[in-house]
Amino acid sequence: SQLTDVTLKSYDKNKESSELIQRALMDNDFMKHLEHGQILTIMDCMHPTSLTKGCCVIQEGDDGSTVYVLEEGMVEVTKQGKKLCTIGPAKVFGELAILYNCTRTATVTALTDIKLWAIDRQGFQTIMMRTGLIKHSQY
Numbered sequence: 357s358q359l360t361d362v363t364l365k366s367y368d369k370n371k372e373s374s375e376l377i378q379r380a381l382m383d384n385d386f387m388k389h390l391e392h393g394q395i396l397t398i399m400d401c402m403h404p405t406s407l408t409k410g411c412c413v414i415q416e417g418d419d420g421s422t423v424y425v426l427e428e429g430m431v432e433v434t435k436q437g438k439k440l441c442t443i444g445p446a447k448v449f450g451e452l453a454i455l456y457n458c459t460r461t462a463t464v465t466a467l468t469d470i471k472l473w474a475i476d477r478q479g480f481q482t483i484m485m486r487t488g489l490i491k492h493s494q495y
């Protein structure tokens with residue numbers, strides 16, 4: 357099946373980055389309810405990426421395919437041109453389109469050069485579903 361065929365790839369991280377990602381996930385309203393093993397697996401599978409100041413990370417209305425954790429720098433969240441907030445390090449963003457299977461609810465723009473950790477929809481959903489299936493099979 358599509359589920360069992362997905363190979364989760366892990367990416368090396370230093371202790372600081374591992375801890376920052378875990379902190380970000382546990383600080384997020386949805387992610388905080390995941391099992392610790394799921395948090396660790398998501399952390400393990402996140403890959404590094406970076407963008408320069410002014411770049412659009414997420415465009416409102418697009419199909420979403422990636423969840424991010426901000427490691428360094430600042431981003432701004434806007435909706436229909438109106439500023440909602442700025443986000444700094446150790447925060448998750450881009451989770452809503454994946455969790456709710458909707459289009460991107462806001463635009464996210466880099467206010468500075470930024471370093472991010474990213475996981476794609478397929479990897480994210482595989483981690484959620486695999487743990488769910490394992491749990492289900494125990495009952």
Ligand code: CMP
Pocket residue numbers: 414420433440441448449450451452453454459460461462463464
């Ligand atoms: P997503 O909808 O996937 O893409 C845009 C992201 O901006 C969204 O996920 C959230 O992570 C973030 N976002 C949307 N609305 C707000 C808000 N009101 N405050 C902070 N972050 C938001």
